[in-house]
């Protein structure tokens with residue numbers, strides 16, 4: 001019997017019963033509606049289950065239905081997403097909710113083509129929504145599934161290649177148990193998350209161990225083939241907590257098209273060659289808001305790692321020497337009382353500046 005048939009048989013006879021006995025309790029697994037599946041799948045794309053769970057509860061409390069989400073402001077949606085990262089997910093789901101209300105009269109689209117057309121929905125999310133909410137025979141392929149498949153088949157090809165990913169997708173489609181697509185997908189992902197883990201796979205507890213080629217070879221952690229680590233650039237950024245005579249603080253809103261678009265920040269930007277941080281802060285505020293500032297006391301340095309660069313953000317107190325703020329390189333600005341700073345959404349790095357301010 002070939003390996004695909006062997007695995008397919010074990011998936012049906014062992015993996016699905018294992019999943020039904022061992023599945024973890026998660027809030028989106030009860031009261032399963034397309035809306036709840038969609039939100040949870042978007043949250044889980046870059047976030048662990050334990051981190052996503054409180055966000056999911058808060059989000060559902062604030063936006064219990066697709067219509068309430070569509071009627072909200074983008075800022076409210078970003079506030080609910082604050083700290084989860086990859087904010088384009090929040091902006092896209094807000095746009096998609098509005099589109100569903102206008103184009104589909106508020107009913108979640110129920111064909112694969114329609115789901116794929118929603119902003120921010122790629123093949124993974126479409127397969128997850130299709131299978132979990134509408135029981136369509138669509139297999140998902142995420143990092144967990146890729147790890148399980150490459151180990152089961154001792155496949156050492158480069159999984160970053162689109163061609164190999166497409167082949168793995170076809171393999172997942174072949175293994176899918178028709179009529180139980182939702183359970184199949186969740187079982188594969190659950191196996192990857194709780195048993196076939198990246199560093200310490202628990203092969204002794206694995207329902208698929210008898211047909212796993214990597215287990216037979218004794219080298220599961222060789223799969224999937226590791227990509228050599230890329231060196232990411234490191235940038236130095238300066239920012240200012242500008243206070244006026246009444247103690248209010250100036251914050252700026254990032255432009256929609258920029259990274260972290262729509263979020264609020266303490267104004268500032270990247271240090272250029274040959275300038276000190278203080279000079280960088282003064283230049284950036286002139287460029288961003290058209291104000292001349294006097295840079296004062298140092299507040300805090302925040303270190304943060306994004307997927308494609310790392311950042312060191314040095315923050316200083318400042319006051320305006322001349323000029324009135326204008327939206328030159330930002331979408332908006334406002335003066336807020338210190339106690340109201342948390343009313344609007346920020347990136348994680350700016351939240352750390354607020355924490356430093358609160359400790360003063």
Ligand code: SF4
Nearest residue numbers: 196203206209212220
């Ligand atoms: S036997 Fe081990 S390596 Fe193979 S799928 Fe199970 S946990 Fe992963």
